[in-house]
Amino acid sequence: MTFEIPRETNPGKIIEVTIGATSDQGGTRSRSVTIGGSTALPFHFFEGLHPHRPVVAMEVFDKAPAKYPDSLREYYQDVLDKPGEMARRCVADFGAEMVSVRLEGTHPEKGGRSTEEAVEVVKDVLAAVEVPLIITGHSHFEKNNEVMKKVCEATAGENCLINYVETNNYKTIAAACLAYHHTLVAQTPIDVNLAKQLNILLTDINFPQDRLVMDPLTGALGYGLEYSYSIMERIRNEGLAGDRMLGFPMLITPGAECAKVKEARATEKDNPHWGDEKRRGAYWEIATAMSLLIAGADLLIMDHPQAVKVVRKQIAEMFHPNKEGGHGSLRA
Amino acid sequence: MALSGLDIFKLLPKTNCGDCGVPTCMAFAMKIAQKKAELSSCPHASEEAKAALGAAGEPPVRLVKIGGGNGLEVGGETVLFRHEKTFFHPTGIGVEIRTSQGEDKILKDIRRLESYQADRVGEVLKANLFFVSHDSAEKAAFLRTISLAKANSTKGLVIDCPQEEALKEGLELLRDDRPAICLRRPLTEKDIEMAKDSGASLVITASSHQELADQTEKARQAGLTNLILNCQGEGLGAAIQNNAILRRSALKKNFKPFGFPLFARVADEDGFESLAAAAALLCKYTSIIILPRFDKALLFTLFTLRQNIYTDPQKPIQVDPKIYAIGDPTPDSPIFVTTNFSLTYFIVSGEIENSGTSAHLVVCDTEGQSVLTAWAGGKFVPEKIAKFIKDIKLEEKVKTRKIVIPGFVAQISGELEEKLPGWEVIVGCQEAADIPSFVKSVKLV
Ligand code: B12
Ligand code: SF4
Numbered sequence: 001m002t003f004e005i006p007r008e009t010n011p012g013k014i015i016e017v018t019i020g021a022t023s024d025q026g027g028t029r030s031r032s033v034t035i036g037g038s039t040a041l042p043f044h045f046f047e048g049l050h051p052h053r054p055v056v057a058m059e060v061f062d063k064a065p066a067k068y069p070d071s072l073r074e075y076y077q078d079v080l081d082k083p084g085e086m087a088r089r090c091v092a093d094f095g096a097e098m099v100s101v102r103l104e105g106t107h108p109e110k111g112g113r114s115t116e117e118a119v120e121v122v123k124d125v126l127a128a129v130e131v132p133l134i135i136t137g138h139s140h141f142e143k144n145n146e147v148m149k150k151v152c153e154a155t156a157g158e159n160c161l162i163n164y165v166e167t168n169n170y171k172t173i174a175a176a177c178l179a180y181h182h183t184l185v186a187q188t189p190i191d192v193n194l195a196k197q198l199n200i201l202l203t204d205i206n207f208p209q210d211r212l213v214m215d216p217l218t219g220a221l222g223y224g225l226e227y228s229y230s231i232m233e234r235i236r237n238e239g240l241a242g243d244r245m246l247g248f249p250m251l252i253t254p255g256a257e258c259a260k261v262k263e264a265r266a267t268e269k270d271n272p273h274w275g276d277e278k279r280r281g282a283y284w285e286i287a288t289a290m291s292l293l294i295a296g297a298d299l300l301i302m303d304h305p306q307a308v309k310v311v312r313k314q315i316a317e318m319f320h321p322n323k324e325g326g327h328g329s330l331r332a
Numbered sequence: 333m334a335l336s337g338l339d340i341f342k343l344l345p346k347t348n349c350g351d352c353g354v355p356t357c358m359a360f361a362m363k364i365a366q367k368k369a370e371l372s373s374c375p376h377a378s379e380e381a382k383a384a385l386g387a388a389g390e391p392p393v394r395l396v397k398i399g400g401g402n403g404l405e406v407g408g409e410t411v412l413f414r415h416e417k418t419f420f421h422p423t424g425i426g427v428e429i430r431t432s433q434g435e436d437k438i439l440k441d442i443r444r445l446e447s448y449q450a451d452r453v454g455e456v457l458k459a460n461l462f463f464v465s466h467d468s469a470e471k472a473a474f475l476r477t478i479s480l481a482k483a484n485s486t487k488g489l490v491i492d493c494p495q496e497e498a499l500k501e502g503l504e505l506l507r508d509d510r511p512a513i514c515l516r517r518p519l520t521e522k523d524i525e526m527a528k529d530s531g532a533s534l535v536i537t538a539s540s541h542q543e544l545a546d547q548t549e550k551a552r553q554a555g556l557t558n559l560i561l562n563c564q565g566e567g568l569g570a571a572i573q574n575n576a577i578l579r580r581s582a583l584k585k586n587f588k589p590f591g592f593p594l595f596a597r598v599a600d601e602d603g604f605e606s607l608a609a610a611a612a613l614l615c616k617y618t619s620i621i622i623l624p625r626f627d628k629a630l631l632f633t634l635f636t637l638r639q640n641i642y643t644d645p646q647k648p649i650q651v652d653p654k655i656y657a658i659g660d661p662t663p664d665s666p667i668f669v670t671t672n673f674s675l676t677y678f679i680v681s682g683e684i685e686n687s688g689t690s691a692h693l694v695v696c697d698t699e700g701q702s703v704l705t706a707w708a709g710g711k712f713v714p715e716k717i718a719k720f721i722k723d724i725k726l727e728e729k730v731k732t733r734k735i736v737i738p739g740f741v742a743q744i745s746g747e748l749e750e751k752l753p754g755w756e757v758i759v760g761c762q763e764a765a766d767i768p769s770f771v772k773s774v775k776l777v
Contacts, residue, residue: 001589003545006580043572067763189708221633222452223675224702226640229615230415237413262679262765263636268628273450275629283607283633290611291637294572310604314612318569 007047010240014038014247014298015209016052019098019161019183020132026157026181030130033098035213035298036249041236042296043318053319054293056312057098057134057301058090059255062113062121063105069265071281075305083121084128091129094305095312100134100163101125102256106147107138118147119154126155134161134185134301145172152176159183161299163251164215167198174207185251187215190227192234192246199245213299214248220257221288228252229295236296250296254288255303282306290314335385337365343381344374351375367391367410392583393591396533396558396619398424399488400509404460406560406619407593412583415645422642424620425634426461426490428597431477432468439480441626446485450632453649453674457635459487463514463597463622466493474498478505490514490535490622496522503530512560514595519547524554533558535595535620539565541577545589552588560620562595568609571596575617593619600624611637649674650700655724656681659690663731666691666776668760669717670738671698671706679764687768689776692730696720703738714744718751727754732777736760 016037021027033055040048060083068080075094079086083101090096103118105111122135135151137144148162149172157180164187165173177184186202188194195214202212216235219228232250239247258264264281266274274280285307289300293315302308341361352374354360363369364385371377371385395408404424411417429441442462449458462481466474474493481489482505489506492514493499503511503526512533515523519536527534534551536559538544544563551559563574575594581587596618598606607630610621614637623630643649653672658681670680672695684691696717698706706712721727721735733755737745739762749757761770 001545001549001587003541003581003587003589005541005577006585006587008580041576043569044576045569046573046577221640222636225637226414226643226645229641230413230645233413234415260763262763263633266765273448273628274632275627277629279603279627280629280633282604283629286604286608287611287633287637290608291615291641294612294615306604310608313605314568314608317567318572318612320569 005046008040009047010039010242012039012240012242012244012247014236014239014249015212017183017210017213017249019134019159021157021159021181025159027159028126028130029132029158031132032159033132038298039240041240042294050319052298054297054315055097055299056095056308056315057100057299058094058096058305058308059100059102059136059301059303060086060090060125061105062101062103062118063111065104065259067260067265069259069281071264071278072259072303084124087125087129090305091131094308096131096308097312098132098134098161098299099125099129100136100301102136103147103151104136104138106143107140108143109140110138115147115150119150122151122155126158132160133158134163136163136301139166141169145169148173149176152180152182155182156180161185161213161251163187165198165202167194167201170198170202171205174202174205177211178207183211183213185213185215186248187217190217190219190224190231192231192238195231195235196243196245199248203245209244209248212248213251214246215251215253218252218254218257218288218292220254220261221284221291222263223257223261225288225291229291232292232295232297249298251299251301252289252292252297253301254285254292254307255301258285258288259303282310286310335365337362340364340385343378343384345376345378347376349376390588390591392586393579393593394557394559395421396512396560396593397510398461398490398512398533398620399486401486403488403510409579409617410583412579414641418644418646419642421619422638423614423618424460424488425631425638426463426487426620426622427459427626428463428465428622428624429477429481430465430467431473435476435480438477439484442481442484445626446487448626448628448631450635452636452639453678454651455639457632457639459631461488461490461620461622463490464492466491466495466498471495471498471501474502475505478502482506482509488512490620491532492516500526503532506530506532512558514562518543519550524551524556527551527556527558528554533560535560535562537562537564539563541574544578545587548589548592559592560595561590561592568612571609572612572616575613579617595620595622597622598624603627603630606630607633610634614638615641648700651677651695653695653697653720655726655729656693656695657690658684658693659688661690661692663729664777665689665730665732666771667694667726667730667732667735668692669694669696669721669735671696671701671703671712673698673700673702673706676702680767683764683767684771687771689771692726692732694721694724694726694735703740707741707744712741714747714751717744717748721752721755734758734777736776738762 014036020029020032037051064080105113164185344357489511514535582591698711
């Protein structure tokens with residue numbers, strides 16, 4: 001029987017979004033990062049284009065999370081409370097292509113740090129590294145809006161990725177993004193319709209589509225991953241099928257989600273069947289990241305240096321299949 | 333073209349004998365129409381029926397069994413995306429053993445994988461296969477490995493043996509054990525004979541789609557149905573694309589030569605890369621994944637991913653809503669409240685056990701949702717929790733008058749107390765992992 005590859009061409013195309021601004025573009029970054037642009041399902045090079053690779057960002061904090069697992073702490077010991085230095089390490093030593101500055105410490109119940117302190121932290125990181133920044137906030141609307149407004153202003157022109165707005169709280173931050181030229185994350189809890197609705201709301205206030213990234217919400221491996229996985233596959237399918245309001249690049253957060261779970265920290269001594277805890281911490285994040293890449297992730301915020309290294313390597317391998325006859329990660 | 337259930341029914345004997353495993357011919361016909369059964373399961377089907385059904389009676393992706401007894405079943409899938417329905421037959425995970433390694437090491441490796449299992453959300457997670465790589469020059473080493481595996485393990489065997497004579501004798505030892513033979517060169521008539529004779533499945537390897545199709549077609553023509561596809565690409569990117577192409581051809585184009593489970597072996601660079609490749613392949617249709625070596629943390633991670641990808645997206649795994657006894661609680665023991673999402677229940681009950689405290693765990697009906705999901709969805713709110721506690725007559729069953737609620741829903745404590753006169757509501761820790769220290773620091777009764 002003669003075989004023919006069943007190619008499917010899609011009417012839709014994922015919107016291309018650029019984050020970060022170089023001096024030509026009004027910022028100070030050494031380069032910007034572009035994601036999106038796909039015309040086919042993830043890694044389906046046989047039937048469409050993927051002009052940009054998925055990008056891996058790493059995260060630094062205004063205040064180190066109280067429960068940061070030891071498997072991560074060992075890489076950051078001395079710099080966990082120094083976001084600028086930690087960012088430098090992430091970029092120079094661990095290969096981060098972007099840095100997310102998480103301002104959780106400004107949450108009234110998680111440290112209640114002032115807006116001014118937050119702005120200082122962001123400026124510190126901005127000066128420490130040349131990659132584009134993601135600014136990650138929290139769910140306390142009032143405080144988050146105040147912080148984000150000031151951070152947007154202080155970083156005007158840098159085209160940071162402001163992470164995030166949600167359905168019940170998007171106007172203030174979206175307006176600040178517009179005024180100071182930043183890109184925005186629209187976050188919704190694992191639901192295709194909610195995601196679409198928020199994108200429509202943002203489009204209705206004339207937020208430009210090429211400055212919008214969606215976060216469909218990440219459940220870690222073993223903690224809701226299957227829901228995230230399927231919602232992302234559905235969103236990507238719809239986007240490619242031509243639904244403009246779902247055709248945005250997707251952000252996922254395997255780092256923060258995996259750092260929360262017990263598997264990232266419990267010792268082998270207490271859980272003999274779970275195996276070596278040091279490797280397990282990285283494995284957990286790798287499995288979460290790899291599966292969601294397959295589901296359509298375009299931008300990943302990760303924590304574990306070993307996981308970052310491997311996931312970046314696999315992304316490269318998936319983009320340039322080894323033509324010299326080697327089999328990469330597969331055995332003959 | 334696809335036949336309807338009724339069309340198929342007309343071709344069956346209509347005796348409702350039940351030999352097909354389904355009570356009636358009509359029910360069996362419906363299953364064939366839904367591609368959940370094959371005509372070959374009806375021993376009484378006429379030649380005419382077989383001819384008429386032909387390809388329509390074959391499922392789009394064959395179910396292949398490896399191993400004796402309740403061996404592994406892989407394939408049998410009907411959708412490209414799990415949200416379209418579900419994936420049915422979880423990926424078989426195997427670990428390689430090499431015949432050159434000496435009896436002691438081989439036996440140790442077999443026993444280690446055989447005895448390894450982990451529990452998660454009430455399921456027992458295990459590896460399914462050994463991949464026997466014959467890399468020794470001696471036939472005896474191969475036969476000894478097969479015998480050791482047979483004597484010390486219940487797992488199925490996938491055999492990679494370049495020596496024809498050794499393979500033949502090895503298969504003789506595995507008469508009733510349904511092994512799979514991993515061919516790494518083009519299929520020959522001899523292979524077909526051997527597969528027929530031994531009941532083994534064949535893993536067919538090729539580096540191009542057409543070559544693969546030619547080989548499986550040859551095997552199909554010869555009457556073999558237990559085939560597994562190994563389309564070799566260069567690197568993970570090629571493997572993912574090949575899998576997508578093969579599975580789409582089978583499901584959407586009804587291209588029979590590719591209607592079989594898919595196979596992959598990941599390399600031994602280091603555990604991190606093996607896991608990354610295995611995780612991606614598991615999501616994209618790979619039915620059998622062979623790992624280079626035993627690594628508990630890696631297996632546990634991959635088992636968890638397999639469990640996630642292969643759960644039915646239509647129904648969250650849930651436990652019965654009721655009062656569960658953790659340890660040996662008395663009427664004076666503490667009371668914890670949670671939801672009936674399996675994951676939540678198993679984590680919380682596990683941590684209460686870890687704390688060494690005996691307790692009553694009140695599992696409310698939240699339709700299988702986690703604490704915050706249920707709270708946000710209006711299913712774990714004061715009114716419903718209070719009603720549940722009254723309905724199960726908790727008051728009559730215990731003397732304790734304090735209940736501990738999850739820390740993530742601290743905000744409901746006041747209202748819940750109002751709705752439960754006579755009870756005191758204690759806000760627990762947020763993460764279940766902190767329950768052992770929480771019970772030591774707070775008075776719960
Ligand atoms: C997977 C998921 C879903 C799945 C459902 C999964 C399920 N079967 O429950 C789906 C996609 C269906 C879903 C839907 C929704 N979700 Co949802 N979902 C999640 C997600 C990613 C993970 C939840 C999970 O499985 N956690 C794991 C379990 C084990 O956690 P848990 O039950 O809380 O248990 C832990 C603790 O609470 C503690 N614990 C539990 N019981 C007890 C008891 C005691 C005594 C103690 C001390 C401790 C304790 O132990 C456990 C381990 O530490 C979270 C975000 C996240 N990353 O956590 C959002 C999240 C819970 N969802 C959210 C929302 C808003 C929703 C929706 C309302 C969205 C919508 N409008 O459609 C719907 C609601 C469904 C409905 N309409 O009924 C929000 C809730 C926000 C809030 N704080 O109110 C979250 C937090 C996401 C977010 N940040 O916005 N969701
Ligand atoms: S085995 Fe055949 S004849 Fe008997 S009930 Fe099933 S379909 Fe009908």
